[in-house]
Ligand SMILES: Nc1ncnc2c1ncn2[C@@H]1O[C@H](COP(=O)(O)OP(=O)(O)OP(=O)(O)O)[C@@H](O)[C@H]1O
Ligand SMILES: Cc1ncsc1CCO
């Protein structure tokens with residue numbers, strides 16, 4: 444799979460044609476924006492976390508997303524069982540280690556989940572640095588205190604060690620399999636003023652990897668980040684060229700995710716290889 448805007452557009456088109464069911468075990472804050480983001484991309488969201496049904500749900504789904512954002516004891520078992528089931532059925536699953544490094548319980552759960560073999564891990568720089576370190580890094584909460592570039596070496600080492608794709612979101616997104624590293628230049632600073640945009644793009648990564656196939660997970664992850672970033676760039680500017688505030692931006696972001704067509708993506712998607 445190529446890295447051009449045309450390849451981004453083709454993958455979005457495939458997602459809209461195939462309508463993958465993405466099972467999301469995610470935090471309360473993100474559920475609405477995430478489900479609507481998946482719908483806008485042509486995927487089908489299902490927010491299902493009960494330990495009593497996760498195994499059956501993973502059987503139905505094309506991909507699984509596990510996000511530890513609003514962690515509780517009774518959800519952790521469902522997360523692990525869902526991840527194990529996805530592994531057993533060879534279905535792609537994506538881990539979002541929200542606020543990893545903030546508390547020992549969270550860091551420990553993220554590391555347990557990581558040991559179950561996610562196809563992709565997507566976090567902000569502080570989360571990825573905490574996940575990659577052997578316990579030294581502390582994060583303050585869900586927002587990053589580091590630029591994505593600062594996490595690139597640790598992301599590469601983590602990807603190589605775990606045999607998975609690691610994506611670090613930020614002004615420039617870094618996506619690596621440990622050997623090859625891609626940089627995605629799309630996005631807008633307003634994304635940081637709307638909670639759960641990171642969570643939502645992780646769900647989009649799950650949908651894109653489902654339709655691209657796991658062997659193309661590196662490229663599919665970059666294309667999902669580019670598509671989301673292009674939609675944000677368009678949403679941030681109104682007809683008069685003015686930047687909007689976060690409230691109207693959030694509404695417009697969903698419109699743009701839904702309305703974006705191939706011709707617009709072909710010109711706007713910016714994915715490059717890191718040298
Ligand atoms: N300064 C920036 N400029 C442009 N785009 C950005 C910037 N910072 C983040 N983004 C984009 O915003 C989206 C969310 O990334 P971010 O790193 O804020 O995730 P996050 O911290 O996990 O968010 P959340 O926890 O609220 O879901 C990504 O698509 C990323 O590319
Ligand atoms: C604010 C917040 N707190 C727990 S999860 C979440 C959503 C952004 O990660």
Ligand SMILES: [Mg+2]
Pocket residue numbers: 539541542566567585641642
């Ligand atoms: Mg996050």
